[in-house]
Amino acid sequence: MKERLLSLLLVGLMGASLVGCGGATEGGSAGGDAGKTIRLVNGKIEVDSQLKKLAEMYEKETGVHVEIESMGGGIDIQGELKAYYQSDNMPDIFVCGGAADFDNWDGLLQDMSDQEWVKDTDAAFTNDEGVVGFPYTTEAVGLAYNADILNAAGVDPATITGPESMRKAFETIDAKKDELGLTAVIGYYAEPVNLYWSTGNHLFGTYLDSGLDREDRTYIDMLNDGGKIDDARFAAFADMVELFNEYADQSLLVSGTYDQQILNFASGKYAFVTQGSWIGATMTGDDADAYAEAHNFECGMIPYAFEEGMDTILTNSPSWWAVYKDGNVAEAEAFLQWMAGDEAQKVLVMEAGFISPYKSCTYVANDPFAGTISSYTAAGKTSAWHWLEMTDGYSQNYTGQVFADFASGTLSKDEFIETFKQVTENAYAQ
Amino acid sequence: MNKVNKKSLSLVILAAGCFGIISALIMDIMGADNSFRGELLIVGVIAFLGGLYLYPTQKHHKGIINFIFLFPLLFCFAVTVIIPFGLGLFYSTTDWNGIRLTRFVGLDNYKAMFTEISFLWSLIITVLFVVINMIAVNVIGLALAVLCTSKIRGVGFFRAAYFIPNLIGGIVLGYIWQFVFNNVVLNWTLQLFDYNSSMLSKYNTAFLAIVIVYIWQYAGYIMMIYITGLTTVPSDVIEAASIDGATAVQTFFRIKLPMIASTITICTFLTLQSAFKQFDVNMALTNGTGSVHFMGQYLTNGSQMLALNIYNTAITKNSYALGQAKAVLFFIILSIVSIIQVRVSNKREVEM
Numbered sequence: 001m002k003e004r005l006l007s008l009l010l011v012g013l014m015g016a017s018l019v020g021c022g023g024a025t026e027g028g029s030a031g032g033d034a035g036k037t038i039r040l041v042n043g044k045i046e047v048d049s050q051l052k053k054l055a056e057m058y059e060k061e062t063g064v065h066v067e068i069e070s071m072g073g074g075i076d077i078q079g080e081l082k083a084y085y086q087s088d089n090m091p092d093i094f095v096c097g098g099a100a101d102f103d104n105w106d107g108l109l110q111d112m113s114d115q116e117w118v119k120d121t122d123a124a125f126t127n128d129e130g131v132v133g134f135p136y137t138t139e140a141v142g143l144a145y146n147a148d149i150l151n152a153a154g155v156d157p158a159t160i161t162g163p164e165s166m167r168k169a170f171e172t173i174d175a176k177k178d179e180l181g182l183t184a185v186i187g188y189y190a191e192p193v194n195l196y197w198s199t200g201n202h203l204f205g206t207y208l209d210s211g212l213d214r215e216d217r218t219y220i221d222m223l224n225d226g227g228k229i230d231d232a233r234f235a236a237f238a239d240m241v242e243l244f245n246e247y248a249d250q251s252l253l254v255s256g257t258y259d260q261q262i263l264n265f266a267s268g269k270y271a272f273v274t275q276g277s278w279i280g281a282t283m284t285g286d287d288a289d290a291y292a293e294a295h296n297f298e299c300g301m302i303p304y305a306f307e308e309g310m311d312t313i314l315t316n317s318p319s320w321w322a323v324y325k326d327g328n329v330a331e332a333e334a335f336l337q338w339m340a341g342d343e344a345q346k347v348l349v350m351e352a353g354f355i356s357p358y359k360s361c362t363y364v365a366n367d368p369f370a371g372t373i374s375s376y377t378a379a380g381k382t383s384a385w386h387w388l389e390m391t392d393g394y395s396q397n398y399t400g401q402v403f404a405d406f407a408s409g410t411l412s413k414d415e416f417i418e419t420f421k422q423v424t425e426n427a428y429a430q
Numbered sequence: 431m432n433k434v435n436k437k438s439l440s441l442v443i444l445a446a447g448c449f450g451i452i453s454a455l456i457m458d459i460m461g462a463d464n465s466f467r468g469e470l471l472i473v474g475v476i477a478f479l480g481g482l483y484l485y486p487t488q489k490h491h492k493g494i495i496n497f498i499f500l501f502p503l504l505f506c507f508a509v510t511v512i513i514p515f516g517l518g519l520f521y522s523t524t525d526w527n528g529i530r531l532t533r534f535v536g537l538d539n540y541k542a543m544f545t546e547i548s549f550l551w552s553l554i555i556t557v558l559f560v561v562i563n564m565i566a567v568n569v570i571g572l573a574l575a576v577l578c579t580s581k582i583r584g585v586g587f588f589r590a591a592y593f594i595p596n597l598i599g600g601i602v603l604g605y606i607w608q609f610v611f612n613n614v615v616l617n618w619t620l621q622l623f624d625y626n627s628s629m630l631s632k633y634n635t636a637f638l639a640i641v642i643v644y645i646w647q648y649a650g651y652i653m654m655i656y657i658t659g660l661t662t663v664p665s666d667v668i669e670a671a672s673i674d675g676a677t678a679v680q681t682f683f684r685i686k687l688p689m690i691a692s693t694i695t696i697c698t699f700l701t702l703q704s705a706f707k708q709f710d711v712n713m714a715l716t717n718g719t720g721s722v723h724f725m726g727q728y729l730t731n732g733s734q735m736l737a738l739n740i741y742n743t744a745i746t747k748n749s750y751a752l753g754q755a756k757a758v759l760f761f762i763i764l765s766i767v768s769i770i771q772v773r774v775s776n777k778r779e780v781e782m
Binding site: 079256410 | 529627628717718720727728742747
């Protein structure tokens with residue numbers, strides 16, 4: 001009988017501990033139901049601390065706790081979100097990077113067209129379900145240059161308006177490379193493993209949009225119609241890439257990392273770099289020492305003018321925040337409205353270095369590229385980022401490699417064009 | 431307590447347990463918000479097991495006890511292996527994209543998989559990788575083991591040094607070697623041959639790079655197993671051989687090697703399986719890049735092994751169902767390997 005008692009006791013103990021475990025997990029997810037907590041999945045890990053600061057400010061003001069969960073650095077955020085969805089652990093606000101992402105969540109996102117902030121911006125993401133994406137920053141893709149070097153070489157960036165003038169400028173700078181202390185004319189990296197997005201998305205994005213109106217969808221529609229590429233335009237684009245290959249830093253062209261690219265540009269070793277406005281934050285942050293040593297030179301951007309007369313840079317919201325329909329909608333919407341307001345914009349612009357997509361925002365970031373972007377925007381010389389609508393995995397699994405092969409010389413220009421078309425067809429055949 | 435009472439009590443507990451389990455499951459499937467359903471399920475299960483335990487029977491008593499003891503293990507196995515496997519089979523016949531499914535496509539995913547040339551390429555290089563590594567890792571591992579059991583100085587240090595790469599995670603290792611190949615080896619080739627691309631940018635050299643890193647990581651581990659095997663070879667046999675005038679080479683091939691035959695079997699299958707499942711080093715080192723012309727097509731996944739191909743199909747190309755179908759094939763291949771392994775080692779054990 002004693003044994004039996006003991007065993008019953010053990011069963012009870014085991015049961016109690018199981019219930020304890022169960023209770024703990026339930027308690028964890030029940031936090032969302034309390035009504036005073038919202039969770040935000042942020043895709044820009046570099047502004048994690050600023051967002052946490054904003055969340056604290058918001059909690060002080062309204063008593064609503066905002067949990068910031070930052071992802072980045074090579075994590076596939078959409079994959080991660082899908083795992084959350086499967087485990088019934090969806091955040092109330094999460095990041096979406098473009099049409100394909102929004103399509104995935106079709107029917108699960110809150111239409112925010114009745115919100116105040118919508119009237120204050122042109123950059124909201126809208127589809128047939130309404131306004132589903134909250135914009136929080138603007139980024140620009142253009143050919144970034146070091147104004148000091150161009151000055152010293154006697155090249156006026158305003159004269160680079162087409163392929164001939166671009167080649168001439170490159171030749172002029174290349175001739176004076178040694179006295180200017182340059183390693184190469186342009187910091188163009190075509191490494192396929194970690195930098196595929198730079199070539200496959202941003203550089204190729206100029207083929208889709210350079211010189212076009214924001215609303216012009218000619219080339220993205222062609223591409224999304226089974227992977228069609230316009231021959232004449234792409235040939236001109238390939239000429240530009242060939243020029244970049246020729247004047248790039250040969251030892252890092254096919255193997256360099258993002259960090260090396262920005263550091264070398266910030267140290268004044270390249271006159272141009274094929275990265276967008278986001279490098280400003282790195283130059284004044286991580287690379288501040290090198291940048292200071294290069295006398296904090298002025299930066300600017302010129303259009304990727306692979307055809308004569310292309311005069312726009314590509315600006316867009318790089319991603320948006322969407323509100324999950326079954327989450328804590330009211331609190332999430334209130335938080336986003338607050339984020340679009342003056343107090344939050346000040347932190348986002350002045351501390352996180354964002355370029356505000358909101359018209360009422362008057363702050364200008366202390367960023368090397370902020371001035372350039374504002375002047376292009378004011379002149380109406382901007383094009384959209386239609387590459388956000390390309391098929392999933394197109395640059396990572398297909399075109400990044402083709403750019404790398406072209407750079408390493410495995411493919412000639414004609415082969416590059418032909419191969420590019422072939423992989424595009426493959427990518428769209430799936 | 432008499433028997434009838436006891437019987438009815440246990441039946442009541444059993445019924446309550448069943449009711450708890452079923453109602454908790456129904457609540458979960460219907461998506462009810464009652465947060466106590468987890469507790470209800472657990473209490474139900476415990477009541478059910480308790481009822482079983484108390485049930486007064488001589489005939490089935492042993493069976494019931496066995497079941498109760500096996501239950502936690504069976505439950506974990508079902509939740510983590512059996513159920514996901516069933517779901518996986520189910521999803522592979524749909525157009526699931528990770529969020530929702532709209533229709534059933536039957537065997538279309540399986541057909542699409544075999545007409546996808548890049549997948550066939552991944553399959554071929556995975557097999558190639560497995561064969562190369564199975565031989566190379568075992569030969570090198572055995573050679574190191576022989577060295578580390580000989581009477582050289584600092585054997586302990588060498589053993590540890592060869593084993594340490596195995597303790598570093600594959601992702602970290604991949605990034606370390608990526609740095610080596612991109613910054614060190616590249617400089618050599620640039621200076622010596624004026625060759626500006628790194629080893630990792632061409633599919634054939636990238637493949638070689640993965641093989642090198644894999645051997646570097648795994649040979650030390652295999653060496654440890656061989657060392658254990660070699661030290662179990664009785665010294666009297668070796669002594670007898672040396673008295674008979676056998677050279678070191680003869681002793682190794684005629685005495686030691688046959689004596690550690692079972693270790694060789696174990697190591698062969700260990701390397702075979704782990705090479706098949708190669709993922710982390712592959713992902714960190716090349717992420718599958720490298721271009722190759724294969725069956726009249728230009729492919730961009732020249733160094734992408736099977737596991738990475740599955741991952742990329744599902745995650746970056748956003749077709750979870752197709753990735754799942756590939757995973758099913760992967761499972762079949764691995765289970766065939768495992769079954770052969772079990773057969774072979776059983777046979778050997780009988781012989782010994």
